[in-house]
Amino acid sequence: MSANGSRFDGKIALITGGSSGMGLATARRLLDEGASVVVTGRDKARLDAAVEQLNAGDRVLAVPGDAANIADLELLADAIADRFGHLDVVFANAGIGAFQAFADVTEAEYHRVLDINFKSVFFTIQKTLPLLADNASIVINASFALHRGSPGAALYSATKAAVHNLARTLASELSPRGIRVNSVSPGYTATPAFFAEASPEIQASVTVGVPAARLGTSEDVAAAVAFLASAEASYITAQDLLVDGGLITATSAAQI
Template sequence: MPIATARFDGKIALVTGGSSGMGLATARRLLDEGAQVVIAARGKPGLDAAVEELNAGDRVHAVSADVADSSDLDGLVDVIAAQHGRLDVVFANAGVGAFAPITDITEAELDRVISTNFKGVFLTIQKTLPLLADGGAIVVNSSWAVHRGVPAASLYSATKAAVLSLAQSLAAELAPRKIRVNSISPGYIETPSYRANVSDAAKAAAVQAVAAGRLGTSEDIAAAVAFLASDEASYLNGQDLLIDGGLIAAIPATML
């Protein structure tokens, strides 16, 4: 459904992890609101499919890049600089799930998850900052799991807590440039990855735990990111927005 606003006319946005799920929905939302969007992800076939689905002509550009790879990010920045000369919005969204008891986590797995979920976000912001216009906006994707202990999520939650803290620190550090930095903490969001990796029984249990009585959608996340990146959120800085249907703050009536 078309969005009846043009909050991002003339704006240039980067969405990492932009080929599916929350990233793809956010790219679509920003395009609908007038932005030109660069989507980055590791797999070229997925990026090609995303560009075709977005159907936005030369207003969307896809770049294959692994955020955990510094040279890939350098290449991404070079493409953005050559094509657009600047950025106004960065959605540091790329990340991986990792769920296992701490006793089962290998050093290789530790390195893999930290490299994408923390190092990748850190480097994405660090390397795009020279292109980010004063008064721009950065949104970082954290997780509801940082607000509540979750079994078998120690590694995942720790990396997501790290990027939430990073967002808060950068909100202070970048304030002289009027760059706002906020984070989002999605709850149970029915992305393609969630559908593929979570059993029907676990999905039903998740719904029962959410006061809203449903799983979230990628479009729910996109709407929140667009708000935080827009001028309507000009006095929001260093904040974490829980988009979880009440999972953390509210007890469903069915559980009483």
């Protein structure tokens, strides 16, 4: 358990894409700090395995479903209402990496990536909004990619810029209820998705540009999400928190 072990006592948190990586680490962190958590994922077998790893009994509710499917999100909201009655935290984490030359992006790929990376975030928040308590917190998983242009990342980066702007807009719209909305932007992070999507050459080379001289971990991101979702961040809203080892805002000594 963390040093802040009681920050989420009695709180209910939803984490989409919670079966691995940053989502699973965040579920574990919030459980350690006293929350009950709802985790979602498209693959029921992986979701069941995640619940077994979390080993938190009736403090975990696993709801299989596609975060980009409106009907699945409505079922999710119903399940949360039936089990817990409300939400205090939403971590809209579901998303994918998608990298290819701008000229090669097809209409089908455009819709696939926007559905998973933007539509899922937009409608996860919309469909669970009636369950959110006043003074709740929403955190959206964005990416360092929204802060700079990179070849082969036009579609991916655009979706991440979109979800951060959504965070800023909702921070304004939901402020009368005291609901805070922020995003986190992880840098290169050692997740199953990173190792599946990045070539061995990229995996070996990316830390050269990171002042912290290492890949981030899912636990690094979970700590940032937990902070933003907690009362300690009560005066922080409409912000993007880079969790990137200095990648965007500093120069690595290895590059000098």
